[in-house]
Amino acid sequence: xxxxxxLTKEIFKTQISILFIxxxxxxxxxxxxxxxxxxxxxxxxxxxxxxxxxxxxxMAQLILPLSLFLALLMTLGRMHTESEITVMYACGxxxxxxxxxxxxxAILTGGLALLNVSYFxxxxxxxxxxxxxxxxxxxxxxxxxxxxxxxxxxxxxxxYVGSIKGQSFENVFLAQLNQVNxxxxxIVVANSGKLVKHPxxxxxxxxxxxxxxxxxxxxxxxxxxxxxxxxxIIGQNDVDNQKAQDSLQIDELSFWDLLDKEDPNAKAELHxxxxxxxxxxxxxxxxxxxxxxxxxxxxxxxxxxxxxxxLIYFLAxxxxxxxxAKGLIDPLIWVWGLNLFYLIIGIILNSRNSxxxxxxxxxxxxxx
Numbered sequence: 034x035x036x037x038x039x040l041t042k043e044i045f046k047t048q049i050s051i052l053f054i055x056x057x058x059x060x061x062x063x064x065x066x067x068x069x070x071x072x073x074x075x076x077x078x079x080x081x082x083x084x085x086x087x088x089x090x091x092m093a094q095l096i097l098p099l100s101l102f103l104a105l106l107m108t109l110g111r112m113h114t115e116s117e118i119t120v121m122y123a124c125g126x127x128x129x130x131x132x133x134x135x136x137x138x139a140i141l142t143g144g145l146a147l148l149n150v151s152y153f154x155x156x157x158x159x160x161x162x163x164x165x166x167x168x169x170x171x172x173x174x175x176x177x178x179x180x181x182x183x184x185x186x187x188x189x190x191x192x193y194v195g196s197i198k199g200q201s202f203e204n205v206f207l208a209q210l211n212q213v214n215x216x217x218x219x220i221v222v223a224n225s226g227k228l229v230k231h232p233x234x235x236x237x238x239x240x241x242x243x244x245x246x247x248x249x250x251x252x253x254x255x256x257x258x259x260x261x262x263x264x265x266i267i268g269q270n271d272v273d274n275q276k277a278q279d280s281l282q283i284d285e286l287s288f289w290d291l292l293d294k295e296d297p298n299a300k301a302e303l304h305x306x307x308x309x310x311x312x313x314x315x316x317x318x319x320x321x322x323x324x325x326x327x328x329x330x331x332x333x334x335x336x337x338x339x340x341x342x343x344l345i346y347f348l349a350x351x352x353x354x355x356x357x358a359k360g361l362i363d364p365l366i367w368v369w370g371l372n373l374f375y376l377i378i379g380i381i382l383n384s385r386n387s388x389x390x391x392x393x394x395x396x397x398x399x400x401x
Contacts, residue, residue: 036121036126036130037130037133037134037137040130040131040134041134041137041138043108043112044104044105044108044109044134044135044138045104045138047103047104047107047108048100048101048103048104048138048142051099051100051103051104051107052096052097052100055096055099055100056089056092056093056096059092059096060085060088060089060092063085063088063092064085067081067084067085068081080164080165083161083164084161084164084165087157087158087160087161087164088157088161089157090149090153090154090156090157091154091157091158091284093145093146093149093153094146094149094150094154094309095309095347097142097145097146097149097309097313098142098146098309098312098313098316099343100142101138101139101142101313101316101317102316102317102320102339102343104138105135105138105317105320105321105324106320106323106324106336106339106340108324109131109320109321109324109325110324110325110326110335110336113324113325113326114326118131118325128321128383131321132318132321132383135317135318135321136317138317139313139314139317142313143310143313143314146309146310146313147310150288150306150309150310151287151288151306152287154284154306155284155285155286155287158282158284158285159285162282162285180193180194180195180196181193182206190207190208190209190210191206191207191208191210192205192206192207192208193205193206193207194206200227200228200229201225201226201227201228202225202226202227202228203224203225203226204224204225205221205222205223205224205225205226205240205243206220206221206222207220207221207222208220208221209221217247217248217249218247218248218249219245219246219247219248220245220246221240221243221244221245221246221263222243222244222245222246223240223241223242223243223244223263224241224242224243225240225241225242226238226239226240226241227239238264239262239263239264240260240262240263240264241261241262241263242260242261243259243260243263244257244258244259244260245257245258245260245263283298283299283302284302286299286302288303288306291303291306297357297358297359297360298358300357300364300365301353301354301355301357301358301364302354302358303364304354304357304364304365304368304369305350305354305364305368307368308350308368308372311372312346312347312350315346315372315375315376315379316343316346318376318379318380318383319339319342319375319378319379319382320339320343321382321383322382322383323336323338323339323342323382324336324339342375342378346371346375349371350368350371353367353368353371354368
């Protein structure tokens with residue numbers, strides 16, 4: 034038990050460090066992408082942090098199995114290099130103790146992966162969609178970048194705001210490019226303004242000390258209006274909730290919803306989520322024997338087969354998911370056929386020093 038606690042502690046410390054580093058890398062990539070969208074005006078600045086937080090379950094899909102895989106590979110590889118494992122074997126400690134330590138962490142990591150793909154992942158996807166749709170239905174000043182010309186989402190107008198302070202702004206330029214009903218294209222220029230939100234969800238824009246120009250270059254008819262105060266009501270944009278519910282994304286569905294659907298895309302997503310859980314145990318089983326370091330080859334070269342097997346596994350599973358979503362193959366056969374193949378590889382690698390395999394090696398002349 035002392036050896037198991039020691040091995041578990043060492044592997045767990047490495048896994049936590051790797052998990053933090055991987056999460057930081059994925060989080061930084063997501064932040065760069067979201068900040069880029071915010072700079073272009075596609076995402077409101079006040080929903081950047083919620084979107085970053087809600088992206089963590091999506092990152093954890095691949096980070097959890099990878100963190101355990103790298104922790105086992107690096108920790109056991111270091112112990113082989115420093116001859117700790119050799120001393121353990123010399124003292125009569127069975128390799129099963131190492132497998133037991135890895136199994137404890139695999140169960141904990143697999144439990145987190147199960148909780149993530151069954152609850153946190155669909156919840157975060159639904160909540161993320163809700164935040165984005167709410168931002169579209171209730172536009173605010175957070176989506177406007179001061180000192181930059183921006184087009185509205187429907188490309189019907191261009192707006193420029195010199196500076197923004199809270200709900201107030203200065204130096205406003207608004208060009209309505211297209212003719213709406215009987216209203217001709219217009220340009221509004223104002224020195225200042227503010228945004229007032231009402232309890233019913235509507236918003237009121239109040240511009241002060243400005244001029245409105247209405248007309249087109251094709252006709253000589255222009256209307257110029259000078260105003261001290263210009264008010265406009267911005268109602269909530271219509272969002273078709275029924276349509277959004279019908280077109281619910283696959284990653285927003287729970288396990289039970291995926292089981293009820295016969296759609297190939299839903300089946301592919303279901304087996305992909307189950308694979309993310311199975312991968313924790315499969316990769317832990319395979320990496321233990323492959324973490325042995327050959328002093329003549331060096332640590333990096335000895336780790337190469339394990340890394341290649343890991344990459345091949347997830348690239349193959351990703352390809353299977355893509356083709357299953359298109360209805361080209363049956364995910365039940367291909368996904369679990371690959372998992373069974375890797376399970377057999379793991380059993381063979383962990384049993385290669387057993388009496389049974391040694392007898393087979395002697396029989397075929399591989400071992401003398």
